[in-house]
């Protein structure tokens with residue numbers, strides 16, 4: 038194998054699994070250490086720069102970081118990265134003074150953002166901090182997009198949204214136009230904006246098409262429309278017996294909301310198997326804990342109604358069968374259909390994009406799925422001054438993806454407004470610093486905690502179900518947060534090897550608790566992976582290979598289950614291993630790496 | 637500084653016949669200098685005992701004084717241990733073995749401990765054929781007392797500050813062969829592929845098994861001009877054979893060319909298979925081994941591998957005709973048979 042290329046940050050960035058998996062590349066271990074140190078405000082600010090909505094995301098993030106977390110590969114569960122983020126938000130002190138100031142002197146450029154969801158708000162923040170004048174339009178009365186209209190208050194209190202949206206819209210540079218639905222992109226462009234960002238989300242709920250749907254329409258609701266009405270207070274009650282159709286997170290929010298609005302017998306019914314459901318495991322758990330059964334392999338067949346009133350639904354029983362290509366088909370089992378009586382049905386079977394306000398003759402092209410044609414990196418559309426992000430770009434995703442898109446789109450818009458090539462992206466900001474403090478002393482806590490994941494305390498269920506505004510999760514207190522934070526393995530503190538110093542004594546090989554290090558003859562990767570002290574079977578994790586040893590062998594480190602305990606470096610007589618903190622921040626328009634500071 | 641090794645381990649860490657992982661055979665974290673060869677030998681012992689699926693409590697580890705003699709704390713944390721007096725491990729171990737022959741005895745010593753102050757004890761243990769594994773972690777210096785030349789230091793070898801050793805070295809391997817050891821090997825801490833099987837073979841050997849393991853002292857004897865440094869040993873290492881230890885009649889695989897393999901079945905059924913690397917070396921001939929050693933030493937080579945093996949050793953208990961039951965399991969009547977029995981013995985000696 039070729040020696041690992043350390044001239045680019047890729048190898049070490051991938052070692053920080055959580056940060057690599059986070060769409061916005063939040064420097065997770067750094068903020069977790071700050072939480073352990075009680076420096077909540079500092080931890081909050083790291084998050085704020087990276088993901089803009091730490092308090093919101095600390096409660097609602099889809100957390101792609103957690104399945105990626107290294108901890109989950111050396112014991113049962115990953116670090117509770119997401120809920121630690123909330124700890125920073127809950128315990129922080131004043132933060133406004135720490136935020137970069139919005140320049141009083143404007144750069145003369147005007148940008149329009151359609152929608153006030155997380156994608157648009159991120160664009161607005163990043164550009165306003167650079168002196169742009171950003172106009173944000175939303176059909177609703179407040180900012181936040183789906184975070185406000187869809188995510189129920191028992192998961193995300195209004196005050197948190199208000200606070201974090203306020204850090205963007207309330208500091209100047211951003212002009213909000215609420216209760217203002219943009220009806221024409223052409224007209225908007227005609228207003229002379231230097232660029233337009235489209236962050237209008239994926240606002241249309243998929244319809245249910247079965248006999249009886251129209252006749253019983255009064256009691257059949259499209260999930261996202263219903264949730265929005267609940268959020269606005271337009272819907273305050275629901276029938277006693279409720280069926281929720283669908284297996285995604287929207288279905289979970291519908292059923293749990295229904296439980297709080299008078300629903301006593303609420304059930305979720307999905308076509309596919311329980312395991313295949315799109316909802317996150319923790320959302321399913323939360324629903325089931327609230328007494329909501331999830332019934333699977335049932336396909337809606339008919340709506341039953343009497344005198345225009347919904348009475349129940351009929352389902353066909355199916356089972357999964359796999360064809361020769363391994364594709365799954367749902368085929369009827371042949372058993373009799375099942376009927377469930379109900380008073381209301383909530384349809385949460387998917388969301389679609391819709392751009393009725395974008396003219397099709399202005400040069401902005403759509404693909405055959407109705408999505409805009411975009412450059413996946415720059416998010417630029419076929420109209421060079423129109424950019425997309427969030428759910429509007431590639432279909433429904435989640436908040437953290439919307440934020441990540443927002444940062445990238447802001448960089449693109451800034452480059453575009455400067456007349457530069459939007460594909461020439463600024464580099465991330467990277468720092469490497471040795472953590473050595475003494476012979477065997479490190480400036481990070483290298484002891485490895487063996488504690489299992491701590492559960493986040495919940496409010497008493499009786500209280501939770503009484504009022505839809507009561508937040509279910511109480512969050513970790515400081516003590517629990519400290520203990521959970523100690524579970525983090527500090528994957529950003531990298532093991533950096535210097536072959537010139539190595540005397541091949543095997544000290545590091547012998548001490549490594551997880552058998553990561555091998556000195557051996559070089560070979561092709563496939564072969565090398567089988568010859569290591571512990572076979573490196575996890576191909577998603579790279580090998581760190583270094584040559585230049587006296588014996589002509591190579592040092593091979595399987596990064597997979599390294600605990601970052603620093604024992605290799607402690608047992609190395611020559612300092613050939615050093616523990617160096619790798620800090621990476623993606624380029625933001627307003628901060629390090631931005632063209633503004635570089636030129 | 638870390639005082640504890642995390643208990644988290646590789647998720648695919650294999651278990652042996654007892655269901656234990658290698659990590660279950662470790663001891664406390666080493667306090668030796670980072671990079672000390674002795675730590676590698678500890679790791680090799682852990683590996684060997686784990687591979688043999690020996691229950692840790694069946695092992696007694698004994699040592700003298702020195703960095704090397706400290707190491708039993710760093711392996712087999714669940715075994716019996718006795719850290720004795722400088723150079724006196726052999727007599728303490730002999731006593732222990734006489735009292736309870738059912739344990740597996742592992743003596744760990746240094747070149748100072750065995751070739752300087754303890755030379756007399758070393759010699760007599762070899763002569764008596766105590767059933768044990770005797771490992772000398774040989775670094776050519778008194779590491780613990782800051783690097784004075786020991787008796788195994790080669791003539792002409794330079795100390796860290798430049799002093800040259802003028803005395804002839806003692807070759808413990810030659811001495812062990814001379815004195816009747818029935819399993820004699822030399823190895824290098826930096827070559828676990830060679831060392832681990834040698835330790836396994838020694839542990840299964842039912843007589844006195846001696847391993848001289850060169851083990852660089854990074855603090856005092858790993859410089860230019862030393863003949864016990866990592867670089868010097870790597871350059872001059874001549875392995876005579878590669879050993880594999882089997883417990884079944886695994887057929888000889890294609891990786892061995894015909895005629896190149898010497899097989900020895902030991903008393904406990906273990907099969908030692910040695911792949912010859914040197915034509916003119918026969919590991920079952922004591923005199924030839926001594927000659928071979930002398931010839932190659934004169935050529936400046938450090939000969940390593942299993943140099944001699946007697947598959948049918950006799951041990952101290954065989955010589956003395958002692959009772960097989962450990963003393964702690966004999967009752968009072970058997971241990972103290974009374975004055976009539978004593979009278980009988982005395983009469984026999986008159």
Ligand SMILES: Cc1cc2nc3c(=O)[nH]c(=O)nc-3n(C[C@H](O)[C@H](O)[C@H](O)COP(=O)(O)OP(=O)(O)OC[C@H]3O[C@@H](n4cnc5c(N)ncnc54)[C@H](O)[C@@H]3O)c2cc1C
Pocket residue numbers: 097098099151152153154155156157174175176177181182183184187188217218219220236237238239240261264286287290394426427428429433434435436437439
């Ligand atoms: C029920 C439900 C629960 C969810 N829970 C989570 C969760 O827990 N965690 C998570 O990460 N994600 C969750 N999501 C997904 C998440 O809300 C979205 O992915 C995210 O909000 C997308 O952000 P966005 O900026 O693209 O647009 P959105 O948040 O969808 O905002 C778009 C905004 O644009 C406005 N708009 C649309 N068209 C126009 C127009 N023509 N003129 C003016 N304004 C317009 C809309 O009113 C809306 O406010 C959930 C989604 C749903 C439906």
Ligand SMILES: Cc1ncc(C[n+]2csc(CCOP(=O)(O)OP(=O)(O)O)c2C)c(N)n1
Pocket residue numbers: 701702703704705722745746747748749750753773775777778779780781786
């Ligand atoms: C009776 C006695 N004499 C001297 C000493 C001092 N002493 C301690 S260790 C040692 C030498 C150890 O050398 P070696 O056995 O080679 O061990 P190493 O430290 O090199 O591994 C000496 C002389 C002692 N502890 N006891």
Ligand code: SF4
Pocket residue numbers: 053054055056065066105106107108115116118524525526527528529
């Ligand atoms: S252990 Fe910590 S640094 Fe490592 S992946 Fe998990 S959260 Fe990130």
Ligand code: SF4
Pocket residue numbers: 538539540541542543544545546605608609610611612613614671
């Ligand atoms: S401990 Fe240091 S000198 Fe020894 S093998 Fe490892 S890296 Fe090389």
Ligand code: SF4
Pocket residue numbers: 668669671672673674703704775779780852853854855856
């Ligand atoms: S002094 Fe030498 S023998 Fe002792 S621990 Fe240090 S390196 Fe090892």
Ligand SMILES: [Mg+2]
Pocket residue numbers: 702704746747748773774775776777778779786
């Ligand atoms: Mg010594």
